[in-house]
Amino acid sequence: MAQTPDQAMELKETGRKILAYGKPHWKKFAGAFLLFTAGAAVEPVIPALFKKLIDSGFKEGLNYPLWLVPIVIIGLFLVRGLFNFAGNYAMTDSVSSVVLSLRRDLMRGLLRADASLFTLISPGVAVTKIINDPQFASQTLGNVVISVIKDSMTLVFLLGYLLYLNWQLTLLSFVSMPLLGFLLKRVQKRLQHVGQAQYESQQRLVNTVDDNARAWRVVRTFDAADFELARFDKEAHVLRRMVLKTMATSSLITPMTQVVAAIGVSIIITLAIHQASQGSTTVGEFVSFITALLMTISPMRHLTDVYQPVTGALITARGAFDLINAPVEPDNGTLEMPISRGDIAFDNVKVHYEGAAAPSLNGFKLHIEPGQTVALVGSSGAGKTTVVNTLLRFANPSEGHILLDGTPIEDLKLASLRRHFAVVSQDIVLFDGSVAQNVAYASPLGIDRAKVEQCLRAANLWNHVSTMAQGMDTGIGTNGSMMSGGQRQRLAIARALYRDAAVWIFDEATSALDSESEAVVQRSIEDLRHAKTLILIAHRLSTIKNADVICVMSEGRIVEQGTHAELMALGGIYAGMVRIQSAD
Ligand SMILES: Nc1ncnc2c1ncn2[C@@H]1O[C@H](COP(=O)(O)OP(=O)(O)OP(=O)(O)O)[C@@H](O)[C@H]1O
Structure with missing residues (x-):
């Protein structure tokens, strides 16, 4: 060489x-x-x-x-x-x-x-x-x-x-x-x-x-x-x-x-x-x-x-x-948005990841009104997580725009945009610290212990945390290695609940939960409905059937849209998916 x-x-x-x-x-x-x-x-x-x-x-x-x-x-x-x-x-x-x-x-x-x-x-x-x-x-x-x-x-x-x-x-x-x-x-x-x-x-x-x-x-x-x-x-x-x-x-x-x-x-x-x-x-x-x-x-x-x-x-x-010298995340927006109503509009958005054979979003169009609960469903690789990544500007569209409360998100400062979202993603990442530090992660106001407890209860984790050696001050090991998969997921949910965001996003957030925990978390999410804009991504359709709008995605775009009842009546892809899952 x-x-x-x-x-x-x-x-x-x-x-x-x-x-x-x-x-x-x-x-x-x-x-x-x-x-x-x-x-x-x-x-x-x-x-x-x-x-x-x-x-x-x-x-x-x-x-x-x-x-x-x-x-x-x-x-x-x-x-x-x-x-x-x-x-x-x-x-x-x-x-x-x-x-x-x-x-x-x-x-x-x-x-x-x-x-x-x-x-x-x-x-x-x-x-x-x-x-x-x-x-x-x-x-x-x-x-x-x-x-x-x-x-x-x-x-x-x-x-x-x-x-x-x-x-x-x-x-x-x-x-x-x-x-x-x-x-x-x-x-x-x-x-x-x-x-x-x-x-x-x-x-x-x-x-x-x-x-x-x-x-x-x-x-x-x-x-x-x-x-x-x-x-x-x-x-x-x-x-x-x-x-x-x-x-x-x-x-x-x-x-x-x-x-x-x-x-x-x-x-x-x-x-x-x-x-x-x-x-x-x-x-x-x-x-x-x-x-x-x-x-x-x-x-x-x-x-x-x-x-x-x-x-x-x-x-x-x-x-x-x-x-x-690594390329810096583009942050050219200049506008601040201290408060958001949680009104989101995707206007013909196309996202093509570098090296990918096909676009992950292709002509994606959706308007989510403040306080609405929208579910994204569809086969694996349909582009559901890409919707979230694009919304948070982890991926950038080559065509189309996304508006938050009517403002193009690229005009907002990144920090100003992201502060309005609380996300529970598929891959749970926790920090090497105590339960409380993880729930109130990076909170500018410090740890509000009463609020931490309230969020842990809402995520059905309080019963477990209260039995831990130092309660919410117990360390959870590197990336939460001292907790079970479902407990880690519930801790991530509590962390998202703690964040006072306008839009809550749950991407397969209950996939690792047993049915009892899932029911509790489901109730907590129900409590948020109408107060917050909710975006739910789930393969298990029973968890999203109460959503105001269900969007069925395929190859980066929405192919069916409506309430559970409407989509069932349509007898299309969604109805087929529900039939298969209820047969299981
Ligand atoms: N960083 C990346 N680079 C290249 N391609 C990517 C990247 N992230 C995702 N993709 C591709 O984009 C497509 C959509 O992925 P996405 O994660 O949005 O799917 P999904 O609907 O959320 O799938 P799942 O239900 O399996 O989570 C997939 O084909 C995937 O391979």
């Missing part, structure tokens, strides 16, 4: 974006920089001290107390250590601030993303992108910055000292630099494309784990543990191979640098020995020069070692930025 120029550009762009996140914290970064610089400035003092000690100690006799030697050496290391500690602290402080802002923006990206995003990424990948990736990328880049500051400063000071000691020899050390630059460029290119492959492989592995955590019951029922393990192993091996490739490529850098550096150093040492043998340098000068020269190798090597982590971090950050 070759790295395209575009991808290379994107990495630079990613780098710029991360820098923009660091900008507000520049003072802290600058503080860290100064502290590391001060730490690095201590480095050449060490060889300089050796020169002083050796020259004066060996040639001129001691002209300072001997106890000063350990004090000064220990003191120097202590000062360097303190500067480095403070620098690390300041750096971590700044990096964690960057992680915080990045995570918040990623989360915002997820919350605002268009519905299409959720057909592309799994929950596991979203978690990785928001939780792990910013930490990994920022931490790695932070460490690299620390190492670059420390090492380049150390190098600058050491080089300064070397130039001061012997500028001709020092300049010679630059001879091998172009060769090193050329080799490093080639390695970097390879690192970029192996790193990208490693990132993609990791995402696939996350997807596999995500599937197994969500569908664990299915996996066990199908006795598919071995099958899943084999699937996991296959991808885990691919990832392992990619990690090895990355490491092998980046490990080339160290020996390459060392050999190239050795060429330069060997020339310089030879010349230095030659100069010393001519008596043009003192022993102290010679030892000091060689010590400082050898001390440059370690920071030089560290500096060339930053390619791999930087590339890896940028590739990871680029993946995370995908989430920030």
Whole structure:
């Protein structure tokens, strides 16, 4: 897989974006920089001290107390250590601030993303992108910055000292630099494309784990543990191979640098020995020069070692930025609608999902008056849920309009539109919290416990909740995993009832209920009739026969419409469906 120029550009762009996140914290970064610089400035003092000690100690006799030697050496290391500690602290402080802002923006990206995003990424990948990736990328880049500051400063000071000691020899050390630059460029290119492959492989592995955590019951029922393990192993091996490739490529850098550096150093040492043998340098000068020269190798090597982590971090950050840059749900409406009567009109609406063979709604026409109860029935795939999705603007029509109280819904702000609906959908999703927190979910006024109880009673769940260890404050586990299917459904109904909406939508809301619970919920729904606009979607026709209007849908449009009695009298599709169900 070759790295395209575009991808290379994107990495630079990613780098710029991360820098923009660091900008507000520049003072802290600058503080860290100064502290590391001060730490690095201590480095050449060490060889300089050796020169002083050796020259004066060996040639001129001691002209300072001997106890000063350990004090000064220990003191120097202590000062360097303190500067480095403070620098690390300041750096971590700044990096964690960057992680915080990045995570918040990623989360915002997820919350605002268009519905299409959720057909592309799994929950596991979203978690990785928001939780792990910013930490990994920022931490790695932070460490690299620390190492670059420390090492380049150390190098600058050491080089300064070397130039001061012997500028001709020092300049010679630059001879091998172009060769090193050329080799490093080639390695970097390879690192970029192996790193990208490693990132993609990791995402696939996350997807596999995500599937197994969500569908664990299915996996066990199908006795598919071995099958899943084999699937996991296959991808885990691919990832392992990619990690090895990355490491092998980046490990080339160290020996390459060392050999190239050795060429330069060997020339310089030879010349230095030659100069010393001519008596043009003192022993102290010679030892000091060689010590400082050898001390440059370690920071030089560290500096060339930053390619791999930087590339890896940028590739990871680029993946995370995908989430920030994901297409945002269009919200171009400008109108607010504080109160709604619940008057809904569909005017020749056509919806064609991307990639679907046929439109899911095709010339859909319906007027629902305030307080009316409308039932949508029809075979699976007829487009019933799409009506709801379009009404809430999770899907957008390519033709036609939907009006709420006479206003086209696309003219309303999304939040202003959606606040008028309470929906119990087919797939029940609950939050990891208590019963009360789930019922009063995101309520701006906090939890009204009396109202929570009233809604739980209406949903026929109060009897169960009152027996739970902490009543309505009992936790229900991830996605309500500690409740039965019917209890989860009733909790979702209570959540919808709690919301003071103008339009209530129940999409197969009682399908998992036993007949007693269904009767209670049915009565609660009956109580709402006329006070609210109700849209009921059900396969079990007995649950909707009291509706004011029953719409029979087929292939995205209404093919029969009327009351139960009218449709029975018509003797069409609806009457046929009723006959089949009563025969069951
Ligand atoms: N996100 C999507 N992308 C592509 N096609 C979709 C999408 N969602 C639904 N569809 C298709 O649109 C059609 C109508 O689906 P819809 O969910 O509205 O049917 P339904 O009448 O509610 O069915 P059911 O009674 O089984 O719930 C189906 O053929 C379905 O495959």
